[in-house]
Amino acid sequence: xxxxxxxxxxxxxxxxxxxxYRSGPIPLSKIALGENISQQFLEQIFAAxxxxxxIYSARGIKGGYTLAYPPEKICVGDIIRALEGxxxxxxxxxxxxxxxxxxxxxxxxxxxNVWERLRDHINYLLDNISxxxxxxxxxxxxxxxx
Amino acid sequence: xxxxxxxxxxxxxxxxxxxxYRSGPIPLSKIALGENISQQFLEQIFAAxxxxxxIYSARGIKGGYTLAYPPEKICVGDIIRALEGxxxxxxxxxxxxxxxxxxxxxxxxxxxNVWERLRDHINYLLDNISxxxxxxxxxxxxxxxx
DNA sequence: TTAATCCTGAGTAATTTACTCGGCATTTAT
DNA sequence: ATAAATGCCGAGTAAATTACTCAGGATTAA
Numbered sequence: 001x002x003x004x005x006x007x008x009x010x011x012x013x014x015x016x017x018x019x020x021y022r023s024g025p026i027p028l029s030k031i032a033l034g035e036n037i038s039q040q041f042l043e044q045i046f047a048a049x050x051x052x053x054x055i056y057s058a059r060g061i062k063g064g065y066t067l068a069y070p071p072e073k074i075c076v077g078d079i080i081r082a083l084e085g086x087x088x089x090x091x092x093x094x095x096x097x098x099x100x101x102x103x104x105x106x107x108x109x110x111x112x113n114v115w116e117r118l119r120d121h122i123n124y125l126l127d128n129i130s131x132x133x134x135x136x137x138x139x140x141x142x143x144x145x146x
Numbered sequence: 147x148x149x150x151x152x153x154x155x156x157x158x159x160x161x162x163x164x165x166x167y168r169s170g171p172i173p174l175s176k177i178a179l180g181e182n183i184s185q186q187f188l189e190q191i192f193a194a195x196x197x198x199x200x201i202y203s204a205r206g207i208k209g210g211y212t213l214a215y216p217p218e219k220i221c222v223g224d225i226i227r228a229l230e231g232x233x234x235x236x237x238x239x240x241x242x243x244x245x246x247x248x249x250x251x252x253x254x255x256x257x258x259n260v261w262e263r264l265r266d267h268i269n270y271l272l273d274n275i276s277x278x279x280x281x282x283x284x285x286x287x288x289x290x291x292x
Numbered sequence: 293t294t295a296a297t298c299c300t301g302a303g304t305a306a307t308t309t310a311c312t313c314g315g316c317a318t319t320t321a322t
Numbered sequence: 323a324t325a326a327a328t329g330c331c332g333a334g335t336a337a338a339t340t341a342c343t344c345a346g347g348a349t350t351a352a
Contacts, residue, residue: 001147001148001149001226001230001233001234001235001268002147002234002235002236002237003147003235003236003261008236008257011257011260012257015256015257076260080147084147087147088147088148089147089148089149090148090149090154091148110161110280110281110283111154111157111158111161111280113280113283113285114157114222114272114275114280114285115149117271117275117285118268118271118272121267121268121271122147122264122267122268125263125264125267126260126264129260129263134256134257134259134260135256137256137259139259139260139263
């Protein structure tokens with residue numbers, strides 16, 4: 001149940017962009033320095049974030065990256081899914097993997113419910129914390145009751 | 147944010163034991179067959195579960211494993227922590243790792259709050275689902291409000 | 293034209309995961 | 323006493339994933 005470095009760095013970098021929202025494009029070199037993350041690794045991360053439409057890029061000198069949406073419109077869940085794929089504790093929950101054969105057993109379905117619940121919890125939590133929330137340092141309290 | 151096979155198999159195996167609670171020791175061969183898991187791998191898993199005191203073992207013919215507590219006293223969190231160590235999305239949250247140097251940065255603390263919250267959510271959820279709950283197929287509804 | 297940037301695909305090193313293997317120890321039934 | 327079924331243990335290995343690096347091209351502003 002660990003986040004990858006990609007996910008962790010990605011969120012940190014996005015917070016960095018959020019803190020500098022409306023300051024024009026921020027170059028990777030600056031983020032790499034400020035967050036003490038390898039710039040080349042950040043390039044990989046930003047490629048994925050861009051593919052998912054979470055950031056805009058500007059090339060050339062004075063280029064860099066900016067958030068594609070205001071900080072309150074981007075949530076942690078978006079970032080992590082962009083970088084790690086679907087957030088799910090076990091594979092057999094995501095789409096049509098052919099592991100369905102295992103799931104014919106009675107008790108599997110028992111465990112399956114737990115993983116579904118866990119998956120939904122995590123997604124719900126991370127979808128309700130925006131970059132803006134993080135900057136302000138306070139998240140909404142919420143009731144999870146599903 | 148994926149569970150290891152060890153964790154997944156471990157929970158399935160423990161459910162198996164719970165379903166056969168009070169039927170005497172269950173040998174690994176039976177579980178391996180019933181759950182379609184490599185018996186040798188199960189040995190590793192059960193060694194860890196035993197080290198953590200979640201199961202008892204009986205050697206020799208007619209030997210096997212039994213739950214160390216009734217199914218309502220053992221929760222999914224116990225099992226996963228026994229098999230994967232502390233449940234935490236990022237390392238820097240667990241004890242005195244020397245990654246504290248990174249955590250001097252202002253925005254790191256911003257992200258740290260999120261990971262702490264996520265960690266607590268996951269642990270709370272998994273600590274409130276017992277083997278008995280899984281067998282009965284219904285979990286308590288709960289309010290997460292921290 | 294230059295320098296700073298983004299962009300891309302491939303490659304690699306390290307780590308973790310998911311096991312296997314060999315063999316010994318214990319217990320019960322015969 | 324012996325055999326057979328089990329647990330127990332430490333080491334080893336193969337595969338997958340992660341966490342990067344590397345080389346070089348494309349774009350843009352000064």
